[in-house]
Amino acid sequence: MVVIIALLIILLVTVGGCTKPKPIDPLVQKGRTIYQAKCIVCHNADPKLAGALGPEVKGTSLELLKLRIKEGVYPQNYTPKRTTKLMAPMPELSDEDIKALHAYLNSP
Numbered sequence: 001m002v003v004i005i006a007l008l009i010i011l012l013v014t015v016g017g018c019t020k021p022k023p024i025d026p027l028v029q030k031g032r033t034i035y036q037a038k039c040i041v042c043h044n045a046d047p048k049l050a051g052a053l054g055p056e057v058k059g060t061s062l063e064l065l066k067l068r069i070k071e072g073v074y075p076q077n078y079t080p081k082r083t084t085k086l087m088a089p090m091p092e093l094s095d096e097d098i099k100a101l102h103a104y105l106n107s108p
């Protein structure tokens, strides 16, 4: 399974690299899909901007994403952008989902 996924990724990157100026990273794609499904109710569809309820989240670290999404807490010594506690933890998101979100939020 892993081999097939790896091959698919290589194929996508190679084919994408030939036909389009920028290859599409499947992890970034997946992250964008999750972000659009789960986050833009409150955060802006453009992660660089603040949303209806949530602050901008572009460039968020993996550690912050994991803690904030799974446990609803912040890394030690991290000053949250907001003092509110409106965002409920989403333990249903897997580590893979969060890695994908991280890739998307840190993509150019």
Ligand code: HEC
Pocket (backbone or CB within 6 Å): 034, 035, 038, 039, 040, 041, 042, 043, 053, 054, 055, 056, 057, 060, 064, 065, 068, 069, 079, 080, 081, 082, 083, 084, 085, 086, 087, 088, 090, 101
């Ligand atoms: C119910 C609305 C809501 C949803 C849905 C939501 N958020 Fe939030 N988020 C917020 C709010 C509001 C804050 C500010 C802190 C607080 O009030 O909890 C926040 C804070 C954050 C922070 C911390 C920002 C910082 O640096 O202080 C991150 C990261 C984050 N959200 C990511 C996400 C991601 C990724 C998703 C989707 C998986 C998501 N949020 C879904 C409302 C939401």
